[in-house]
Amino acid sequence: MGLPDSATSHSDLHLVLGLALRGAAEADDSETAAKKGSSNFMVSSGGGEPSLTLALSGGGDSSTWQVAKNIDVNKVCEDYYLTSSPHSGVSCFSSGSGRVKRERDLSSEDLAEPEAVDRVISSSRASDEDEDATNSRKKLRLTKEQSALLEESFKQHSTLNPKQKQALARQLNLRPRQVEVWFQNRRARTKLKQTEVDCEFLKKCCETLTDENRRLQKEVQELKALKLAQPLYMPMPAATLTMCPSCERLGGVSVSDAASNKTPLISMAPKPPHHLYNPFTNPSAAC
DNA sequence: AACGTGTGTATAATTACGTCA
DNA sequence: GTTGACGTAATTATACACACG
Structure with missing residues (x-):
């Protein structure tokens, strides 16, 4: 050495x-x-x-x-x-x-x-x-024994009052200042560790949301493609219409419009394949 | 195998600064 | 307004383990 x-x-x-x-x-x-x-x-x-x-x-x-x-x-x-x-x-x-x-x-x-x-x-x-x-x-x-005792004490309370500090220092044969510093650094490490955990959690959330966003974008594309594939102004069979429970709209047509048999400006696409996302099963998303 | 050296990591200690009684 | 105690955050410095030649 x-x-x-x-x-x-x-x-x-x-x-x-x-x-x-x-x-x-x-x-x-x-x-x-x-x-x-x-x-x-x-x-x-x-x-x-x-x-x-x-x-x-x-x-x-x-x-x-x-x-x-x-x-x-x-x-x-x-x-x-x-x-x-x-x-x-x-x-x-x-x-x-x-x-x-x-x-x-x-x-x-x-x-x-x-x-x-x-x-x-x-x-x-x-x-x-x-x-x-x-x-x-x-x-x-610090010796293992000292570290263990400090850790044990830290588990009980992450801060020390002067008496506790004094007692612990006496018990460990350390200066009170050293005990104090250890607790300060220990708190800092704990916080850093928690920050890292939080960071990981947020990363996962971000990944999940990104995936969800990607999936939704894809679905939008599919719906748009379906819409283009259908002729405009095609009458919609009434049975395919569903009502949004929150805004009482029928496939982009209000109930009053539907009742008055007015032709909607934009026709509803036929019911999409069942595997596709149906906005009316999720009113908040549809409206 | 032993040795010296460079490097990374953990952490004790210091410093600066904010808050509160 | 001042002071002292105490906290956090940032940083420095040291001890140690490990890889490598």
Whole structure:
């Protein structure tokens, strides 16, 4: 496996360079370097000398960070969740640039949470956009268990109130913001899926109507052909006449006209073959 | 068979903006 | 009118699977 894309980011460039300096004495292992590079928790702004401890000194268990920083971030999180007590440390899903504009999760809602450290770090960096931009965001991959629980919760209610969000986050060992984002994206996916279903349904409707239209057009052509085949002004046997129940017309002739024995301007064609559409069986269509 | 690379897909995260209390 | 919380929509970025040479 090659270097992850993030290895080419500025932040990781710093890391890789720094690690390369000391890595000479270690193994010439690009994958190891990549893994080291993938840990973008806290790179010191001090240029050449990478440090992973600066911003964490006042916070959680530094030993945890020392262990985690050399391991694939997702694996770290999985292992971390499995082995650590809930909220015993800083969330490993540092999203880097994400806390500048939205500070929703900095509210009292979850300030008591352990990831407060994360947010302290982030907020302390929020004033330094340039440095913030050097951290590429790492993407969390939810475990099957987490996904299942989220799905289960989503089935019950597609939106969460703050308490539910908080509880779910605690249950999943995620930040409330992450739960919130998951639900947002889940709603979006649901909507997209429904749109696709609707689209398919409308396509089928369109096809059906097109077929129906084609059939009717064909029938019109056949009727026209039949009409041309008959001589004009041919008297219509009364028995072949039917009355439209809705407008009380007899084959294009009103009842009053028929009663007065006036000759219709246009004679009715003989009764069409039974397989053809008879407009009088469908008054609304005929009138 | 193992490896590196390009590509497509799923989805976490971000951003912008609207609504409402 | 302002503010903060929350929602959606659009978009970006990342992780991963897979095909291919």
